Amino acid sequence: MRAAVLTEINTPLQILDLEQEPPRAGEVRVKVQAAGVCMSDWHIMNGDWPLPLPMVLGHEAAGIVVENGPGVDMVRPGDHVIFSFRPHCGHCRYCSSGQTVLCIGRNDSPRWLMHDGTARVRLNGEPVNQMARIGTFAEEVVCPAEQVVKIRPDLPFTHAAIIGCSVATGVGAVIRHARVPAGSSVLVIGCGGVGLNIVQGARLAGASLIIACDLRDNKLEYARAFGATHTLNASSGNVVKQVRELTDGLGVDTAFDAIGGEATALQAVDAVAPGGRAVLVGIPAFSTRAPINPSQMVYGEKIISGTYYGSVRPNIDFPILADLDIEKKIDLDSLISRTYRFDEINEGFRLMLDGAVARGIIVFD
Numbered sequence: 014m015r016a017a018v019l020t021e022i023n024t025p026l027q028i029l030d031l032e033q034e035p036p037r038a039g040e041v042r043v044k045v046q047a048a049g050v051c052m053s054d055w056h057i058m059n060g061d062w063p064l065p066l067p068m069v070l071g072h073e074a075a076g077i078v079v080e081n082g083p084g085v086d087m088v089r090p091g092d093h094v095i096f097s098f099r100p101h102c103g104h105c106r107y108c109s110s111g112q113t114v115l116c117i118g119r120n121d122s123p124r125w126l127m128h129d130g131t132a133r134v135r136l137n138g139e140p141v142n143q144m145a146r147i148g149t150f151a152e153e154v155v156c157p158a159e160q161v162v163k164i165r166p167d168l169p170f171t172h173a174a175i176i177g178c179s180v181a182t183g184v185g186a187v188i189r190h191a192r193v194p195a196g197s198s199v200l201v202i203g204c205g206g207v208g209l210n211i212v213q214g215a216r217l218a219g220a221s222l223i224i225a226c227d228l229r230d231n232k233l234e235y236a237r238a239f240g241a242t243h244t245l246n247a248s249s250g251n252v253v254k255q256v257r258e259l260t261d262g263l264g265v266d267t268a269f270d271a272i273g274g275e276a277t278a279l280q281a282v283d284a285v286a287p288g289g290r291a292v293l294v295g296i297p298a299f300s301t302r303a304p305i306n307p308s309q310m311v312y313g314e315k316i317i318s319g320t321y322y323g324s325v326r327p328n329i330d331f332p333i334l335a336d337l338d339i340e341k342k343i344d345l346d347s348l349i350s351r352t353y354r355f356d357e358i359n360e361g362f363r364l365m366l367d368g369a370v371a372r373g374i375i376v377f378d
């Protein structure tokens with residue numbers, strides 16, 4: 014089984030032949046069909062998130078179940094599935110209340126090994142970790158069965174793959190987390206894979222004013238195609254001031270930070286109107302702090318909230334997102350600006366960092 018392995022930070026991924034064990038109890042083996050190239054993989058490659066190596070990266074993918082371990086009955090061989098990068102024990106306080114992204118029932122083993130604490134892939138006999146227990150830059154993945162969600166078979170695998178991270182995170186942030194009302198105003202800071210999905214989530218929710226902000230004009234063009242009514246290049250003037258000018262001096266009802274940094278978090282908080290909400294979506298470096306202005310929060314009754322993975326419940330929301338795509342209520346086709354062969358994976362990261370693509374996807378033979 015070939016997989017793209019990070020053996021050392023700041024080095025390219027290497028496609029290596031790994032030994033893979035069959036699924037044990039509660040696990041499945043999936044033949045990967047398509048896998049998206051995401052900034053989160055890059056955060057591991059460049060050392061932002063220090064994790065133990067070697068590791069098979071990749072967490073945004075779809076494929077076909079080929080083998081069930083003992084006791085698995087949620088999926089069957091032949092089913093088309095989307096990978097979820099969060100575990101889901103089904104019985105902790107968060108799973109019980111529907112906040113499955115916050116599951117605390119699977120904390121006994123590190124999140125790069127199976128629940129029994131062992132690895133399913135090896136290189137020359139030595140264990141290799143799997144990002145988020147999946148590691149989908151691989152021809153085949155053995156993982157906990159709870160981390161695959163069955164979806165309708167008529168959805169293209171490339172579309173299914175991106176539902177597993179960027180679409181769930183972006184659209185989910187709007188419709189599941191912030192519950193943006195029709196007719197309201199929205200600001201989206203950062204128009205990468207997640208930000209563009211926030212834009213189209215806002216369009217789906219019926220927002221009247223959708224202001225997209227980025228440093229690159231080509232990203233802002235994408236944002237217009239996905240429903241932005243106004244665009245701001247953050248390099249040409251004060252973002253908050255320009256947002257106020259577009260909103261009768263008040264600011265927007267909801268501002269989303271899809272970047273995850275001190276400056277953009279503060280822009281989001283400053284750009285919301287009194288009574289509005291700033292939503293933090295992009296994952297910052299662990300060390301980031303941002304000095305908010307508490308009096309603005311009090312007098313303006315502003316809300317700041319964070320959302321992880323769009324606050325989705327994968328078993329419910331992945332099939333809904335698939336339906337929305339088939340019904341053309343969201344546009345996943347236009348998000349996929351490039352596909353790559355597996356051996357072009359490092360080129361995929363280069364183009365993502367250049368800002369040249371909305372989303373690049375590896376398609377497996």
Ligand SMILES: [Zn+2]
Pocket residue numbers: 051052053054072073178179
């Ligand atoms: Zn991702």
Ligand SMILES: [Zn+2]
Pocket residue numbers: 101102103104105106107108109115116117118119
């Ligand atoms: Zn749980």
